[in-house]
Amino acid sequence: MNKILAGLLFGLVLGAIDGATAWFYPETHSVIGGILVGSSIKGMLVGLFCGWFARKVQSTKWGVLLGAGLGLLFAFLVAAMQHEHYLAIMLPGFITGAIIGFLTQRTGMPSLAAKRQA
Amino acid sequence: MDVSDSVLDHLRHVAALPDLSGTRYELESEIGRGGMGVVYAARDRQLDRRVALKVMDLALAGEAQLIARLEHPAIVPVYETGILPDGRAFYAMKLVAGARLDYYLESAPSLGERLRITRRIGEALAFAHARGVIHRDLKPQNVMVGEFGEVYVMDWGVEAVAGTPAFRAPEARLDQRSDIYALGALLRFMLPASPPPALRAIADKAMHADPSARYPDALALLADIERFQDGLAVEAWSEPLWHRLRRFASRNAVLLWLLAAYAGVKFLLFFLRNL
Amino acid sequence: MRLDPDTTMGGPQGQFPSTQLSLLEAASAGATLPNEALERVSALYWKPVYRFIRVKFRKNNEDAKDLTQSFFATALQRDLFARFDPAKASFRTYLRMAVERFAANEHAARNRQKRGGDVEFEPVGEQAALSESPDDIFEREWRRQLFALALDDLRAHCDACGKQLQFEIFEAYDLAGGDRPSYADLSARHSIAETSVTNYLAWARRMLRQFVTERLRGVTAGERDLRDELRRLWM
Numbered sequence: 001m002n003k004i005l006a007g008l009l010f011g012l013v014l015g016a017i018d019g020a021t022a023w024f025y026p027e028t029h030s031v032i033g034g035i036l037v038g039s040s041i042k043g044m045l046v047g048l049f050c051g052w053f054a055r056k057v058q059s060t061k062w063g064v065l066l067g068a069g070l071g072l073l074f075a076f077l078v079a080a081m082q083h084e085h086y087l088a089i090m091l092p093g094f095i096t097g098a099i100i101g102f103l104t105q106r107t108g109m110p111s112l113a114a115k116r117q118a
Numbered sequence: 119m120d121v122s123d124s125v126l127d128h129l130r131h132v133a134a135l136p137d138l139s140g141t142r143y144e145l146e147s148e149i150g151r152g153g154m155g156v157v158y159a160a161r162d163r164q165l166d167r168r169v170a171l172k173v174m175d176l177a178l179a180g181e182a183q184l185i186a187r188l189e190h191p192a193i194v195p196v197y198e199t200g201i202l203p204d205g206r207a208f209y210a211m212k213l214v215a216g217a218r219l220d221y222y223l224e225s226a227p228s229l230g231e232r233l234r235i236t237r238r239i240g241e242a243l244a245f246a247h248a249r250g251v252i253h254r255d256l257k258p259q260n261v262m263v264g265e266f267g268e269v270y271v272m273d274w275g276v277e278a279v280a281g282t283p284a285f286r287a288p289e290a291r292l293d294q295r296s297d298i299y300a301l302g303a304l305l306r307f308m309l310p311a312s313p314p315p316a317l318r319a320i321a322d323k324a325m326h327a328d329p330s331a332r333y334p335d336a337l338a339l340l341a342d343i344e345r346f347q348d349g350l351a352v353e354a355w356s357e358p359l360w361h362r363l364r365r366f367a368s369r370n371a372v373l374l375w376l377l378a379a380y381a382g383v384k385f386l387l388f389f390l391r392n393l
Numbered sequence: 394m395r396l397d398p399d400t401t402m403g404g405p406q407g408q409f410p411s412t413q414l415s416l417l418e419a420a421s422a423g424a425t426l427p428n429e430a431l432e433r434v435s436a437l438y439w440k441p442v443y444r445f446i447r448v449k450f451r452k453n454n455e456d457a458k459d460l461t462q463s464f465f466a467t468a469l470q471r472d473l474f475a476r477f478d479p480a481k482a483s484f485r486t487y488l489r490m491a492v493e494r495f496a497a498n499e500h501a502a503r504n505r506q507k508r509g510g511d512v513e514f515e516p517v518g519e520q521a522a523l524s525e526s527p528d529d530i531f532e533r534e535w536r537r538q539l540f541a542l543a544l545d546d547l548r549a550h551c552d553a554c555g556k557q558l559q560f561e562i563f564e565a566y567d568l569a570g571g572d573r574p575s576y577a578d579l580s581a582r583h584s585i586a587e588t589s590v591t592n593y594l595a596w597a598r599r600m601l602r603q604f605v606t607e608r609l610r611g612v613t614a615g616e617r618d619l620r621d622e623l624r625r626l627w628m
Contacts, residue, residue, distance in 0.1 A: 021384055025391075060372070088387050095380040102372060121541050125568055126533075129540055132567060133602040134627030137595045175620065204599045 006107040007051025008044050010100050015043020018096045025088075042074045046097045050104040063105035064098050071097015136173045137203050143171060143210065154178050154276045155206075159213060162197075169197060170213040178276070179207035184251055185274045192242035194270050214272075216264035223258075223308065232308045233317075233347065235261075237340055238269035240301055244336040247294045251275060254292050256300035257285040258307055288327055295329040301336060305343075316346045319355035415615050416484060433611040434488075435465050437542060441534035442492050449527035450496050464495050479614035483622055489531050536626065543604035544568075550600065558583065562590060563597035 019039025022028045028035060050067045057063075075093025079086040121129070136158065138145055143160040146168070150157050155174030162169050174182070179199075186196040186209065198210040216222075219235070227235075239261060243253065253260075254277045262270040277292065285303045287296035302324025309317055320342050326332045333339040342353050349369045351357065357365075367374060416430060442464060447457040477487050525533070551560035562579055580587040606623065613619040 024384075024388060064372075064376075088391070091383045091387065092380060095376060095383060099373070099376045099380065102376060121537050121544070121568075122570055123533075125570065126537055126540060129567060129601065130536070130627060132594075133598050133605065135598070137599045139592065139595055204602055 001107060002051075003054045003104055003107060004048060004051035007047035007049075007054070007100065007104040009047070010103045010107075011043035011045065011047025011050075012040050013043075014096050014100055015040040015046075018043065018092055021092070038078060042071075042078060042093070043096065043100065045074060046070045047100050047104065050097075050101045054104040054107075058105070060102065060105045063101040065101070067101020067104070068094050068098035071095070071100065136171065136206065136208065138171075140203055141200065141208075143169065145171075154182070154273065160210070162210070168213045169210045170194075172209045172211065173202065173206050174208075176201070176205060176207050182207070182209060182275070185246075188246060188249060188251065188274075190242055190245045192238050192269050192271050193246070193274070194272055214262045214264055214270050216262050216268075216270075219258040219261035219263060219308075222263040229310065229314075230347075232310075233343055235263065235269050236301075236305050236308060236343065239271055239304065240336040240340040240343075242269075242271045243297055243301060244340075246274065247297065247335065252292060252294055253297050253300070255285075256297055256304060258304065261304075287329070289329060293329075294335070295332055298324050298332050298336060298339065299326075299329075301339060302332070305339075314346070315361075316352040316355045316357070317343070320346070320352060323354035415610055415613055415619065418615075430611070433608075437538050437608065437612050438488060438535065439465065440538050441531050442488075444534045445489065445492060445527055445531040446496055448530050449493070450500070460496060460499060463499070464492060477614065479618055483618050484612060484614050485532070485535060485622065489528065539605060539608055539626075540601075542608050543601055546604040546608070547597065547601050550604075558585075559593040559597055562593045563601075566590075566594060567598070 016036055016039060019032075019036040022032060022035045022039075046067055049070055050063060053066055054063055072090055072094040074097075075090040076086070078093075079089040134156075135145060136156075138160065142162055142164045144163060146159040146161060148156060149159050149170065155172055155178065158171045158173065160169055160171045161167070172182075183199070185193075186199060189195065194211050194214060196209055196211045199208070200210075201207055223232075239256075243256070246253065251274060253271070253274050255273060256271070260271060260273045262272060264270065284307075285300045287299035289296060302321045305317070305324065306321035309321065320339065323342075324332050324339055333342070338353075346352050349365055351362070351365070414430070416434075439461060443457055443461040446452055446460050447454070450457075450460075452460065477484065481487075482490075547563075548560060551557055562583065565579060565582075566573055574582075576587050576590045579590045605626070606619075609622055609626075610619055613622055
């Protein structure tokens with residue numbers, strides 16, 4: 001599968017899940033829809049860049065770092081828009097980005113080759 | 119004419135030495151005795167290099183021709199063949215500088231290194247089998263590890279004269295599957311004291327008493343070893359569940375750690391918030 | 394036995410055609426060996442059998458000689474060879490075992506005639522005192538005689554071909570009992586080049602090897618036996 005497409009998909013799914021975890025904070029229930037959409041878009045953006053990067057560079061390490069960095073950046077932007085919940089948004093966003101970066105590096109290649117290049 | 123003991127021994131020794139007159143080689147010393155004949159170190163006067171000379175009865179030279187034509191990094195290259203003045207046949211080949219496998223193992227190499235050597239041997243075997251040549255006497259004494267780590271399999275095609283029974287397949291007629299048996303025995307020989315059960319199982323499968331239950335060819339055995347090295351399931355071993363989970367975890371370690379970190383962070387934030 | 398003179402120093406032509414028949418070939422006519430084959434066997438095996446009997450059965454010189462003579466006169470005449478199975482052992486081993494049986498039977502026969510059963514010899518148990526087993530002694534004496542005969546052949550061949558010098562060099566070096574002369578010594582002594590010394594020795598050794606092989610061929614069962622014995626022989 002095309003890495004960019006994979007990135008978008010991973011980003012969408014993981015971003016949605018990340019957004020969905022906001023449900024554990026009851027005060028967000030009214031705006032949970034918006035959070036979900038926002039998170040998904042955030043994830044897809046990260047996935048897009050990571051997917052594009054993964055086509056150019058085959059390095060699990062750098063893919064993870066890029067994803068983490070972008071995840072942190074976008075999470076920061078979202079948190080900044082609300083002027084609060086910085087930590088609660090940025091930290092998970094950081095890790096979600098890392099996971100997206102990792103998965104985009106690993107897709108489409110046989111797992112042995114991926115492991116050898118890690 | 120009465121022959122004293124010392125003269126007798128001397129005559130036995132010198133009459134056995136190959137007469138190299140008429141060849142470009144100068145005899146140096148005896149290196150060893152294989153099933154086929156005696157191997158000497160000699161000097162090639164023309165190219166000014168040392169070679170190994172294998173001297174054998176003409177009758178045994180037939181199969182050796184076939185083997186001499188094999189070209190593979192793990193098969194010792196033959197430089198020249200000929201007939202000595204005393205009627206014996208000789209092969210001049212590369213003099214391998216290195217250690218015999220059983221001695222090499224005394225330096226306690228890593229498991230990865232042992233498996234690398236096994237792979238080289240298996241590749242040579244597969245190559246030869248594809249060309250109709252069977253080794254028949256594969257054992258550590260017939261494998262050399264060179265000074266650069268290269269691996270050579272020697273003494274092809276001679277049925278073990280006073281064979282090392284541990285490496286000889288039980289069946290009477292030796293064929294490719296008997297070589298697979300020997301490869302399995304070699305693998306077991308090379309494994310450390312408490313080997314990973316998967317590798318032990320691979321060796322056992324190769325050494326099955328029934329030839330048809332063994333690996334069909336050397337490449338299949340090597341593929342199983344490769345699967346082991348990549349953390350995949352091995353054909354020869356049906357692993358218990360906990361081992362399968364452990365394998366899964368180690369192969370997907372990065373992802374599992376990331377997920378664990380995510381979950382951890384989430385929980386931490388949640389509980390900190392509620393404090 | 395006329396041998397083709399060796400005219401070339403190198404090259405495969407150095408080998409002369411084999412005129413010897415193996416024991417199997419010689420016996421192909423019937424179950425017994427023809428006289429010629431028996432003579433060949435005796436020539437090689439007399440001394441080793443004698444020494445073997447002396448050591449293993451602790452006989453004195455006279456008794457050992459008698460037994461040996463008796464063995465060759467009677468045992469070999471009797472279908473001895475017919476029972477030989479080349480697949481099981483070499484002819485040498487078979488003959489040794491035949492000697493053991495023969496000597497044991499003789500001893501039993503003699504004891505039956507005696508009263509009191511005064512044991513003359515003990516076939517086992519005494520061997521611990523010896524450094525070599527009687528079997529090893531038998532093999533060594535057999536080898537010794539084999540080479541002795543081959544050396545006689547070589548000397549005769551050299552005389553016949555006018556290669557006495559070659560034999561002298563060979564004798565001085567390879568048959569030397571104590572210290573061996575150096576190639577330089579030999580070269581000086583006989584006024585020839587050192588390379589000639591090397592070449593003569595190589596030639597003589599090559600010829601010796603062939604004579605040994607020929608002698609061996611005449612007292613082994615066939616190709617397989619011959620090859621196995623040769624493999625044992627060369628150090």
